[in-house]
Amino acid sequence: MFTFKPLLKAIALNIMSWLVFALVLLAVYFALLRDWQMNWGATTEDVNRYMAGDELLEDPELNATRAVLINASPEQIWPWIVQIGYKRAGFYGFDKLDNGGQPSAKSIIPEFQNLKAGDFIPGGEYKGELFNLLEVVEMKPNKSMLWVFLKGTPWQGATWSWGLYKIDDEHTRLVSRLRQKYTFDSAQAVISWSMIDVIEIMMMRTTLLGIKYRAEQN
Template sequence: MRVLPVLGIAAAVGAYVRWFRPWQLTWGATPEEVARAMPGDELVPKPTFNATRAITIAAAPEGIWPWLVQVGLGRGGWYSYDILDNLGRPSARQIIPELQNLAVGDILPMSPDGKHGIQVQRIDPPLSMVWGTPGDTSWTWQLEPSSDGTTRLISRIRARYRWFPPNLAFSALVEFGDIWMMRKMLLNLRKRAETVPL
């Protein structure tokens, strides 16, 4: 009888590795977008988590950039599930002029007290931005305009998991929960850029 639970767990792990993990690590991205090098990759040369997600937005980079540059806890929010990642405060539904001047070295807050965050490593308005901590985490945003007036918004997150408490819990959260937050964020960025006039 104990064999059945073990087989069930093995089947679940196998299904995760075979189908779910590849889907969640590449949601919306083309094989070429996933395979190519991007700015910020050098910050985490040997990641244990490497996700490239993308979405097509019916707007020029200049219409998307103001939404992207104002993200962060206590700033414009994360455009995802606000109850989870923005302390229940709604993410911005308009451009906030005072949050448009992000610069290298600035910290995007990820905790209520502002003590924890991710640093801006590189910024090239309105085409790319890299946040991260060398050797630990990088988060790259790339905006690529097309001749038809749309833009590919590509996000890449690379991280090195820490396999000891309390970081183990955070690593598990990233592995299993990041896709849902990231997918919602990309969809909401598209909605705002396509429907809210600048």
């Protein structure tokens, strides 16, 4: 007589095996890889310096400072940052995920160069509604810019700061700092933040390298 018990037991064991595997990977990540990826490309000076918006969040669980050295002046890099945004110039990264499949811009777009403090930048769209809306809170042309996430989970309240630090006439350090306080009020929130903590570097690294490539080619 057929019984479901062996099948259910096998499925349960399989699920448990995958859960254990995922937990082991997370443990390795937090023990060995997290500090490296949180400061990818950044020097000690980059990590320790004040950036716009640092005072808005106290002791955030996510405090990621990433940087690239670009063979260009701040004036050549700045326009690429100003035009970032969903269905604007894109994020110079995974366009199918973060720009609705529309290719990120490969040139400066004049109509997106009039950004100013108080403006809003769309971060994405779901079922016709914009989410992860970013407000331009502070802006110092060719030097720094601060964005704050106003709408959309789980990023609401996060700060995204940009800094351009001139080395000489042909070299600039571009630094990005992303800060957010995590919530742990549900299993879903814990799983969500664990995944974001691991994969967010892929998006940020691609954006920084995308800006570097474009600024050096134009």
